[in-house]
Amino acid sequence: MPSGTQLRKRVLSGMRSTGKLHLGNYVGALDNWVRMQDQYECFFFIADWHALTTDYADTSRIKENSVEVLLDWLAAGLDPDRCTMFIQSHVPQHAELHLLFSMITPLGWLERVPTYKEQRENIKDKDLGTYGFLGYPVLQAADILMYKADFVPVGEDQVAHVELTREIARRFNQFYNVNGRTVFPEPQSLLTPAAKLPGTDGRKMSKSYGNTIMLTDPEPVVRQKLKTMVTDPARVRRSDPGNPDLCPVGDLHKIFSSSETIAKVGEGCRSAAIGCIECKSWAADALVNILNPMQERRKKYEDNPRLAWDILEAGSAKAGRVADATMSEVREAMGMSPEYEPPESSAAK
Numbered sequence: 001m002p003s004g005t006q007l008r009k010r011v012l013s014g015m016r017s018t019g020k021l022h023l024g025n026y027v028g029a030l031d032n033w034v035r036m037q038d039q040y041e042c043f044f045f046i047a048d049w050h051a052l053t054t055d056y057a058d059t060s061r062i063k064e065n066s067v068e069v070l071l072d073w074l075a076a077g078l079d080p081d082r083c084t085m086f087i088q089s090h091v092p093q094h095a096e097l098h099l100l101f102s103m104i105t106p107l108g109w110l111e112r113v114p115t116y117k118e119q120r121e122n123i124k125d126k127d128l129g130t131y132g133f134l135g136y137p138v139l140q141a142a143d144i145l146m147y148k149a150d151f152v153p154v155g156e157d158q159v160a161h162v163e164l165t166r167e168i169a170r171r172f173n174q175f176y177n178v179n180g181r182t183v184f185p186e187p188q189s190l191l192t193p194a195a196k197l198p199g200t201d202g203r204k205m206s207k208s209y210g211n212t213i214m215l216t217d218p219e220p221v222v223r224q225k226l227k228t229m230v231t232d233p234a235r236v237r238r239s240d241p242g243n244p245d246l247c248p249v250g251d252l253h254k255i256f257s258s259s260e261t262i263a264k265v266g267e268g269c270r271s272a273a274i275g276c277i278e279c280k281s282w283a284a285d286a287l288v289n290i291l292n293p294m295q296e297r298r299k300k301y302e303d304n305p306r307l308a309w310d311i312l313e314a315g316s317a318k319a320g321r322v323a324d325a326t327m328s329e330v331r332e333a334m335g336m337s338p339e340y341e342p343p344e345s346s347a348a349k
């Protein structure tokens with residue numbers, strides 16, 4: 001009798017091991033993952049090999065960065081009893097599947113991935129003319145297909161990668177099967193509603209712009225960052241009316257504040273009845289309300305990081321068991337299983 005877990009659809013997603021997370025990571029993915037834990041059978045992984053595709057030259061902080069990501073996951077509410085959290089490099093089967101997929105993936109498919117072209121053009125301080133960087137969507141396909149995921153939660157910019165994963169699955173299934181049975185299902189994208197989360201300078205929140213509010217920022221830091229946040233440029237003087245729809249602080253309210261506060265901001269901003277300082281303090285209150293319980297949860301693991309590492313190890317062992325089963329099928333389908341039946345004629349000799 002299948003357990004409840006097996007009946008649930010499976011979800012896989014990952015984050016690069018880039019260190020501590022910011023509110024943009026939370027709103028863009030993590031918050032959604034926390035909600036999915038009970039609805040799906042979730043596998044979440046820290047993509048330390050993916051981090052190497054752009055940051056290969058210095059790996060001195062890679063393990064520390066992985067732990068920081070995990071601490072923020074646990075802080076946000078991912079629960080090892082309700083989902084599997086693991087680290088990519090501790091499930092080396094991903095590398096084997098990546099290699100096999102790289103044999104069947106046409107170069108043209110990779111060269112036309114939009115983020116490949118974009119990043120080659122925009123990132124000038126690193127040499128991205130590497131095989132690993134071109135091939136990272138193949139590694140991503142291996143990550144997803146290894147778990148035969150039904151769904152992959154992604155932002156708009158990642159939909160093309162899931163499409164490529166589907167094409168790779170289709171191509172593999174076309175060439176190979178186990179007694180007529182295909183190995184890989186085609187996963188679906190689960191589009192994460194893209195809330196607009198601006199950084200303190202009004203641009204998209206990103207570590208590379210230095211405009212982030214981190215999940216670990218203590219209350220005084222959050223309040224200070226809010227104080228310097230840009231606002232609707234139309235409000236030059238306190239008496240000038242503004243528009244929260246044109247203000248990054250207004251965007252924060254829409255995501256984090258109660259409907260009463262949002263109404264109060266809309267009314268007060270448009271009539272110049274409130275000042276930006278007051279409005280920002282309400283936004284800071286909303287953020288602190290969300291961040292405080294996270295930081296409390298994080299503390300337990302910060303005080304005992306071994307506990308966090310053990311969660312990752314147990315998750316990696318569990319993921320490894322699923323990966324082993326998939327790789328057995330893959331090897332069998334490709335005629336590369338360790339089993340060997342000598343031809344009858346030679347056995348008779």
Ligand code: SF4
Nearest residue numbers: 242247249269276279
């Ligand atoms: S009152 Fe609030 S929403 Fe309006 S411009 Fe100032 S900070 Fe932005």
